[in-house]
Amino acid sequence: MTVRPNEEVRQVNRQADPLSAGARDIRRAAQILASRVPGRLAPLAEVAYNFSWTWRPDGEPVFRSIDAYRWRLCRQNPVRLLQEAPEESLERAAMTPSLVARAEALRDAMEADKGRPLREAGDATAEHPVAFFCAEFGLHRSLPVYSGGLGVLAGDILKEASDRALPLMGIGLMYRQGYFHQRVDAGGWQHEYWYGTDPERRACARITGGDGLPLVLKVPVWEEELAAHVWRVDVGKTPLFLLDTDLPENTPKQRFITARLYEGNRQIRLAQYALLGVGGVKLLEALGIEPGIIHMNEGHPAAATLELVGREVARGIPFKEACDRVSRRVVFTTHTPVPAGNETYTREEVEQVMPHLNAQFGMNVESVLGLGRYEPGNPHEPFGMTALAIRMSRSTNGVSRIHGEVSRRLWHSLFPGRSLEQVPIRHVTNGVHMSSWIGPAMRRLLDQYLPRGWHAAEQITDPDTWKAVDDIPDEDIWAVRRAASKRLVGWVRSKTVTDRLTRGDTMEYVMKAANAFDPDVLTLGFARRVATYKRLHLLIQDRERFLRLLEGPRPMQLLYAGKAHPNDDEAKRLIVQFFGLKSDPRTGGRVAFMEDYDMGLAGILTAGCDVWVNLPRPPLEASGTSGMKAAFSGTLNLSVLDGWWAEAYDGSNGWAIDGTEDPNAEAKDARDAAALFDLLEREVIPLYYDRDLQGIPRGWVARIKASLRTIGPRFCATRMLDEYVRDIYTTN
């Protein structure tokens, strides 16, 4: 395969806007798909190739109507659905005028959306967009290049940028096997497995040059240059570009770089970061894009700044000045409040992965390494990606008020001579993309009662817009919640029966799931990465007290989910501990572990549970976002006052557990577990079961209203992006 001269792609690109690179390739892929389905379904092929269907209310229902069974088998991937659905299903759909009309409406909405002109975003414009770098992007479960909160946030930012017509492009990696999938055996032990996610069967297209051959980037990683192709993904108006090294011309080791997200092998992981950073800059160059802002989401892409400095140095700019020039348009968001979460590497490791720093740019490796140390001159200190990112950015922010404070403490020594308050790290609290996460029934209810266009950017962040929540009849809110519980329980019953049969559980235990999960029982949800600091174990710290509540006169049930990092045996043992409860007859129908947590499961659980529980050990929850998703659907939060909840809780909109830090982890755990159960027994359970003559828990509904009214305008991605544009993307 020949190396594509960059000039050619640039020329293709010059004719249109800079973000259109590869748009033609997406169009071609959609045309090929359209040619395989009945003509009247052709509009759906276009819809399938743009992730905006995921947040249009009729997107999912239309694809599901074609063939519900196939839709599930394809894991809600519309490209595969249209490729694989049997002839009869496609023909039947094409013969259904209402379905064809809905498909056309989706396509028309998408086209209209594409036609809106891009606006400005602080220093960024359509000609000089924001280049948003991240190691993972969570758009939908059908593109599994994310592991958890960080990726989902990045995905929500792309979606919101599209809604707002902001000039932004994502840059990431196309992991061919994604993050691991999880199976849990009958004893509760987690097993990981991976399978290939063939990009040809996903909503993306390989970018080609003028001659139809793939664009090839040459990226120096390790001792040789490796070749990378680039996939374009359309997220509404926002393009996402994913680099891929799984090409025949690369060695097996090079090909593995884009195999797995957060690969356990350090050398591979560092090579991934080098590819993301250096390769991302090469991509911008190949596309002829001069970004107005480079936004690094977490430290993984920080090598981008070294590549940019190297280019300045090669042009004769002195190192120090080169650093200043680069940092003027780089901004950085940190997400990790734990020192250990900020990865560091030895000098040898860095030299191995980026040998070109020396050779190509003539940069002194010691000065480069110094950028990633607390003390630049200390040769014994390892090189940290976060320190590098902070030093090379004009702005650093954490993702909640508390996390801003924690980050100032954590990185204080990078700013010698400054007091803690003067450390230039601020915060932009996270928010979630409302249209992607709100449950469909709640969406319809709000459409009915909130002012027209309530979800538009100008309105959703205005508290006045949400005042109308108080006018919604309690009956209607409760009906939406009842429907959500029924749907959730129906789904949990069938899934849990299958899971238990698969694990080889006894038939008695299996059948408890079929009959006992109950839509009329208060449902707690706890789902997130299984890590010790998230303290899943607090739920069963006092085992008897927990079990009593399951079968009390006013019972509760628990759905929990989450993946432990493959190397984190301590976290894996937490799930085993929970499975130890199986021997108690009270749990079979009241507690279920939902395997293989992903965005699909997150949507189902956050929308359908009654209470969303979060128990991080303060101050280790940078923000947390799943509770925001829950709130949008009328699920109430019960959480430790850490991360976002410390800003959201006001006494009326959920429940809170003390968030003060305590170095004595054991004492803190005991106190917080007791506080959790006190709240459940004295407040949550009574309020839920306290019904009036119409069967409505008025106090509970009042809390749902308070939660929607207070959380809706503030913890949506619209408010978050407003702040990024105003405070971070704008030079002041």
Ligand SMILES: *Cc1c(COP(=O)(O)O)cnc(C)c1O
């Ligand atoms: C929203 C989401 C998260 C984030 O969860 P938190 O624990 O609240 O940060 C993680 N994983 C998935 C799949 C999500 O959708």
